[in-house]
Amino acid sequence: MDDLLTMKQLTPDKAVFSDNGGGFLSLKFDGKEYERVGVYRMFPNTEKDRFLSIREATEKAPEIGIIYDLSEFDGNTRTLIEKQLLMRYFTPKIRKFIKIREEYGHVYFTAETDAGAVRFTIRAGGNSVAHIGGGYYRITDLDGNRYDVEDIYALSNRELRQFELYI
């Protein structure tokens, strides 16, 4: 591994994470204490527990270090960090499209997700549906909310035919 990366590596013996009580994660590392840090996935779509960038929770978010593999940490720390990841990367997974209707340049969706039924709107023909890979698609609605369709081939024929128009 490149020296630059080794320098940045956070290991369980050097980095101690804790809860600040106000919903933030704190970190002690390299003789410094950070009251609030954020956990960012560097490869959110391809690496869930590896390549986590730990950054100060300020506007410029300077990087403190990188966790290359979360599984190296103990269960407690893992739970703390996973909580931050859940917070940051909440994306309902669409199980079923109940209705897709297009009108005047916008598409109105009603869908069942693992977080409950939702309705949302995207702009027709825009870049609202991103192809992540394979049958995996991500919809970003007008408000910037995200919804994942993990496998379009698991949809029914009818759903697929309707949804296909927007990918």
Add this chain to the structure above:
Amino acid sequence: MKTTKKLPASVRNYLADAYKEETVKGFAECDLGETGGFETGFLILTGEKLLYVVTATETVRFHRLGGNYLEYDDAGEVIGAKEYRIRDIKEPEIVPEVARHYLVVTVGDRKEKVCFFSGTARKNVYSLIKELKKTLDPSFDETEEPEEEDELHCPICGTLYPDPEERICPKCMKKSSVFFRMLRYMKPYAGRLVLLGVTYVVLAVLNLIYPYLSGTILYDRILAKDESFLQFIDVPGNRFLVLLGMTVLFMIVARLLRHLLNLMQGVIVAKLVPKVVYTMKTEVFRSMGKMELHFFTSNKTGSLMTRVLDDANRVTSLFIDGLPYFLIDSLSIIAMFIVMLRLNAWLALIVFTVMPLITFFSFRMMPGLQRVNTRTHQATRKLNSHVHDNIAGARVVKAFGKEKSEDRHFVSYNDNVRNVALEMAGYDNRFYISYMFFKRLAQILVWTVGGYFVLYTTSLELGVLVTFIGYINQLDDPLDYFSHLFRWFSRSMNSAERIFEIIDAVPKIREKADPYRPERIAGGIELKRVTFGYDPGKPILKDVSFTVPACSTLGIVGKSGAGKTTLVNLLSRLYDPDEGEVKIDGVNVKEYDFKELRKAVAMVSQETYIFSGTIAENIAYAKPDATKEEIVAAAMKAGAHDFICRTPDGYDTIVGAEGRDLSGGEKQRVSIARAILSDPRILILDEATSAVDTETELTIQRSIESLSEGRTTIMIAHRLSTLRNVDALIVLEDGRITERGTHEELIRAEGEFYRLMKMQTDALSLRIND
């Protein structure tokens, strides 16, 4: 704003109970919990307090109503609440995360997260927080940006594209040739394609045998105890039982084999597609490099390329995954007919008459479908850009009193979209219905006629009928597939056209027939009396000579238009000089193998290319097998790591025409990372950091200095201060070298370089004094 809306009854009751003295000044709905999913909460501002009240959600049918948020008259009972005294809190702030935002306040000396919400609820929370801030004090600004429109024409003949978004020049492209040219890209993988073909054939054979086994053999020979069949196959013991066992065993093996072959196909295809796409991308990339300047000046943007690269995927998968199926399916249909004909001519004839009808219909649909397809695209695109312009330019429209005419436009665009969409849906449905009808017709006819034959004549046995039905059912798949394939095919051909348009655009510079492929390029550069001009008789570079020893660094300085970019373009042979020679390691670049030369010379140019794909793929462009660690390290060195991490999707962010737009500085940093990762012998940075801020430039500068060890580096910099550490400098003025030497020498000489340097320092101090 929702000031007219009322809090739900349950929350009002709760407030009346717990906060009798308080009057509600405003509220905002929140819709997410801290880590879980949806939650119904209300952020409430009273005279003294900021409250967050959570209600039960079981009554909520849908979260978010078309951007309007939920109907909260039916919110459930209050199940939780927290409160803050306004006196105690400071600095309320909304922090956006990837898809969940939260409100944070400072209580005492600690920051605390108050509540969480989606982008939908954000606007309301934001207004409420503005109100809160007003009570606490400050105020804000909002900014808007207008966007530009572009009109494009074909780079070859100058015709305007019929649809600027599609960028296809109908004049310059012959459709039929496209198909065969595509085949060329598959050639290097002939071996694997043959293997793939074999699996298709075996599958087809299995498909052919299976119904025969399960029908004719099983029913008419074995179960019917056909003695003549026994003589045909010589087996000992209870012979029918053994035969039955063998048949069943064979059937099971056939099924297993089918799954196995399917798996194999999947693996081969998955491995092959990225390779071919890569080749295609490379070729396009190279042609882009070749035509660089004039191509882009005539096209205004580089997005043409990004669009095209996306097409490569579609086209390739058609050729690897689509067409073989087509061939094999056609073959197996023919084979099935022959078998059917031999089994029972009458029944076969029935199927024969219906089948051509189906094929005829699907073929007739094809050109129509293709036309309608393109038209929906065009129509929606026009509508969207129109809507967008209207929103972006709303104030302009209003200012000139143009609302009425804009409305009329909108309606006509929109009608257009609707008509085409209807037509399309009509086609789809009509096709589907007629197709289903014919499919059933064939089955019903065979059952009826076959049933009659079986019951009342001896000319047909039950097993044969079962075989027939089996075959008819197997015809479904290929036919379904065909209908799909037609659309796929027409789309892919459009894509392929766009690719070739670019590849074809500049055929000027050719590789030598027997090119030079050195073991290793050291990186020494020599220009000998080079004269070059884009137009004959108008030289841009005039009699330029210099040498750069391998592994040293050269800085090139000059006013814009002096010919710096032109000069470095000659090195990777984007253009050939009119007179003189360009040599690398003492060998004329014209002798070099294109691939070796371009591998050895990496250029980060002023115009950066970002193509459709993820940021990681963009960085790993020249080294597709790079590990994630390598990619991240390269990004760090290029000062790109931080901005990448801060984007919601990090290195997985899709950029390019279909994805997120990067700023000029961000694109430059991604390009630098790409060059760093490719580890070239000669690295050329052509004002590569012109669009990044000074601080980032310094970071990049430092990495590049450490990077330039062991390789030849040519730097063209806008800010002369960044050239302080180069080994040698040349000053280019109007295509001629006017000064050369080290940094100190040039300053001491007090010539042009000194003057430019002084001008920049003065400008800088002016800016600082402002």
